[in-house]
Amino acid sequence: MVAAETRTKVLEVNDLSISYGPKTAMSGLSLDVYENEIFGIIGPANSGKTSFLRAINRMDAFDSQMNVNGSLRFMGTEVSAWRNDYALRRQIGVVFPLPVGLPMSIYDNVAFAAKLRGVKGKAALDEVVERCLTRAALWDEVKDRLDSLGSQLSGGQQQRLTIARALSQEPTLLMLDEFSIAVDPVTTMRIEDVLKELKKEMTILLVTNLVQQAERLADRTALFLNGSLIEIGYTDALFEGQTQDQRTKDYLEGRFG
Amino acid sequence: MTARFAATELNLSNYRTERRYRLMLFSMTAMLVLPVLIILAILILKGAPMISWEFLFEFPRRGMTEGGIYPALLGTIFIVVVDLIFAMPIGVAAAIYLSEYAPDNWLTRAINLAIINLAGVPSIVHALFGVGAFVIFFGFGTSILAAALTVAIMTLPLVIVATRESLQAVPQAFREACWSMGASRWQTIFTVVLPNAISGILTGLILEVSRTAGETAPIMFTGAAFFLPFLPESVFDQTMALSLHLFVVSTQVPEVPEALPYGVALVLIGIVLIMNAISIVFRSYLRGKKKW
Amino acid sequence: MSEKTLAPSQLDQRDASWYVDKLVQILMFVGGISAIIFIIGIFVFITKEGIAFLFEGFSFTEFFGSINWRPTSSNPTYGALALIVGTASVTGVAMLVAIPFSLGAAIYISEFATGRTKETLKVLVELLAAIPSVVWGFIGLSIMNEFIIEVFDVPIGLNVLNAGIILGLMAAPIMTTIAEDALKAVPDRFREAAEAMGATRWQIIRQVIMPAAKNGLVSAVLLGVGRGFGETMAVLMASGHAINIPTSPFDSVRALTATIAAELGETAQGSEHYGALFALGIFLFIITFIINLAADLVVRGIRKK
Structure with missing residues (x-):
């Protein structure tokens, strides 16, 4: 544990609470996420996992119902104190539960973030598109039809497209929200391999409904339940049964959720 | 109430009642839409003989009892064009605000109420407003500009409602995906929302043309003239207009040949209905090639 | 890897697109409230032109009670009942x-x-x-x-x-x-x-x-x-x-x-x-x-x- 604290903190969360109108989605959350780790978040539906991700990339700016209180630092600065919240989001890649291929060409889907960042010139964009699609294990399947609509790919392909898109942002933090929900098992495995590679370059926040997925990928894992953090620990240790809270043990063993 | 499930005779009588009501409702619907067809038929029958190259492209002669409708036709086009220059940007901006920015608060409710009222205030009251504001206060005089502004404000709800509907039909997930990549609100609207709502905006534009061409009351004191022997040279000139011309030749001018107003009415309704037909065809065409 | 160590202060700059976004937001807001402005404008301008009459020539009982709308007679009456x-x-x-x-x-x-x-x-x-x-x-x-x-x-x-x-x-x-x-x-x-x-x-x-x-x-x-x-x-x-x-x-x-x-x-x-x-x-x-x-x-x- 002592070693861990010397690592750079990408996220520092202190007493964070999130509510939508009168409904509380998360309260009293405190945790840190370190550079180059895969941080898994598990928990049943409505436990506040997605709300937490939305708070990190400041989706509350677009949702007048959503309220975030407490301290949430990204790269050492409060997310709410970023002067340009769009620049903040450019540092954070997001992959949604249901794949969202934007209704533009596959090429434009992947080149979009690069263009936002100010990358100019066809050669530079071509390079970004090929690199990101290759990393997301999609290049071979789509390289001959980059002009066709991203929203008309199959579910599994669209999900890899959204990963390629998130990678094209060259993010500091990659957040995946139950990415495998609409993806077949083979694709899921391929994406998981990609994530293990990506860990060397970025920090990954992996929200998952599959306990085994967290076990396979995450360095540390947190359990959320009904809008609060139950337990946080090294994944290996948790799955070996070294849990502080009985509910964690129950959840990991599949007794609820 | 228990009988409802029992006798077959009752079922049978229910069935007959149902057929009777169905027939009645159908004939009511038919009687509502039949007039359009009858009216169109009469207008075509009586008006078609008038339509000729000369009718469309000559000035009226002999106190408007002879000759063509050229200055009125052209004037209507001028008013429509100037109207679009104002109504489209303002209407689309308002729709974008309501669909993409507006929080659910009192101001948004007030805007919606104002839109309903802009559409609901009598056209002649809009005309009074046009006279008081554009003709007198802003000093545009009776001019194409004043007339077009008056109609633009009156028909603004049409553009707003058509555009807003098509913006709201774009799935929210597209916006969130775009935002999460660090696109600003405007970049999201410009690259993802607007391109996918373009059909609704164009439908709004076509309907706006149709409505503007048909309006009479709001332009008759703000810029449209009964008769002018020459064409307008700038937006600060008066103009003739097709809709007002129909009113004039059918009520104000003595000894007009019977067919003349029918010809004017046919041209006017032709423009309006063709525009509406285009918007309907266009809509169903685009519905067929949705991108998601 | 060099990018990762950038401090936020260097990343967190308000660029042109940020300012464009704010400007557009203001423009759209103006478009949005235009409907309210126009409705108020309609009321203000018709009242402006009609107010003098309401204070001088107008009589409530005549307006709502008389059927004599004779604005052009030498002794004009403005009964709107009819x-x-x-x-x-x-x-x-x-x-x-x-x-x-x-x-x-x-x-x-x-x-x-x-x-x-x-x-x-x-x-x-x-x-x-x-x-x-x-x-x-x-x-x-x-x-x-x-x-x-x-x-x-x-x-x-x-x-x-x-x-x-x-x-x-x-x-x-x-x-x-x-x-x-x-x-x-x-x-x-x-x-x-x-x-x-x-x-x-x-x-x-x-x-x-x-x-x-x-x-x-x-x-x-x-x-x-x-x-x-x-x-x-x-x-x-x-x-x-x-x-x-x-x-x-x-x-x-x-x-x-x-x-x-x-x-x-x-x-x-x-x-x-x-x-x-x-x-x-x-x-x-x-x-x-x-x-x-x-x-x-x-x-x-x-x-x-």
Whole structure:
């Protein structure tokens, strides 16, 4: 544990609470996420996992119902104190539960973030598109039809497209929200391999409904339940049964959720 | 109430009642839409003989009892064009605000109420407003500009409602995906929302043309003239207009040949209905090639 | 890896796109509130032109109690009662025509018609709504006029009946569309539940769907009334435009809106007559505002439930 604290903190969360109108989605959350780790978040539906991700990339700016209180630092600065919240989001890649291929060409889907960042010139964009699609294990399947609509790919392909898109942002933090929900098992495995590679370059926040997925990928894992953090620990240790809270043990063993 | 499930005779009588009501409702619907067809038929029958190259492209002669409708036709086009220059940007901006920015608060409710009222205030009251504001206060005089502004404000709800509907039909997930990549609100609207709502905006534009061409009351004191022997040279000139011309030749001018107003009415309704037909065809065409 | 160690302060710069975004937000907001500005503008400007009359020539009892609208006489009087009654009678007949037919059509289109029939009927209703008011006026003046003279054997065909029918046909498409939307908004599970109990289509419509869509239907009627109330050109051309308290549908009348349209061109700006016409405009504005507000509140009532 002592070693861990010397690592750079990408996220520092202190007493964070999130509510939508009168409904509380998360309260009293405190945790840190370190550079180059895969941080898994598990928990049943409505436990506040997605709300937490939305708070990190400041989706509350677009949702007048959503309220975030407490301290949430990204790269050492409060997310709410970023002067340009769009620049903040450019540092954070997001992959949604249901794949969202934007209704533009596959090429434009992947080149979009690069263009936002100010990358100019066809050669530079071509390079970004090929690199990101290759990393997301999609290049071979789509390289001959980059002009066709991203929203008309199959579910599994669209999900890899959204990963390629998130990678094209060259993010500091990659957040995946139950990415495998609409993806077949083979694709899921391929994406998981990609994530293990990506860990060397970025920090990954992996929200998952599959306990085994967290076990396979995450360095540390947190359990959320009904809008609060139950337990946080090294994944290996948790799955070996070294849990502080009985509910964690129950959840990991599949007794609820 | 228990009988409802029992006798077959009752079922049978229910069935007959149902057929009777169905027939009645159908004939009511038919009687509502039949007039359009009858009216169109009469207008075509009586008006078609008038339509000729000369009718469309000559000035009226002999106190408007002879000759063509050229200055009125052209004037209507001028008013429509100037109207679009104002109504489209303002209407689309308002729709974008309501669909993409507006929080659910009192101001948004007030805007919606104002839109309903802009559409609901009598056209002649809009005309009074046009006279008081554009003709007198802003000093545009009776001019194409004043007339077009008056109609633009009156028909603004049409553009707003058509555009807003098509913006709201774009799935929210597209916006969130775009935002999460660090696109600003405007970049999201410009690259993802607007391109996918373009059909609704164009439908709004076509309907706006149709409505503007048909309006009479709001332009008759703000810029449209009964008769002018020459064409307008700038937006600060008066103009003739097709809709007002129909009113004039059918009520104000003595000894007009019977067919003349029918010809004017046919041209006017032709423009309006063709525009509406285009918007309907266009809509169903685009519905067929949705991108998601 | 070098990028990762960048401090946020270097990444967190307000770039051109940030400023463009804020600028656009302001522009869109201006567009959004323009509707409010225009509505207020309408009220301000018609009041500005009419206020002098309201304080000088205007008498409440004369305006609402007298039928003598004689703005051009040497001793002008401004009694709007006949105009109000004219507008009311025409709107009344219009509603007698429009309410049953538009509700009937809405029910048929929403609950019975399917597929191509449904699409065709909706398109026809839309085209009906598109016919300009001056064309309707011309139809009243020419086609309906002759028709009424022939059928009812009356000397003049430009009267309450003519204007009422024309206005009814004009208001009906809007009412049909709004009523159909209201019926469509009734969830299908209502229909299915009633069907499962063995109710017939008509019973479902009468006992389930109509009550559930009640507010939307009322709002459709209100907006139809507002439309009839404010219609100008068609009423001007089809009503006969004679100051008269009608005793039968075959009497000619004169409407508030038509009076403004017919007389505004002949008045001098700033004159008493001119002010009186703007006062009629203020009256029309307030009445239609109330009707629209009521329709909106009624519809809001459904959403609350």
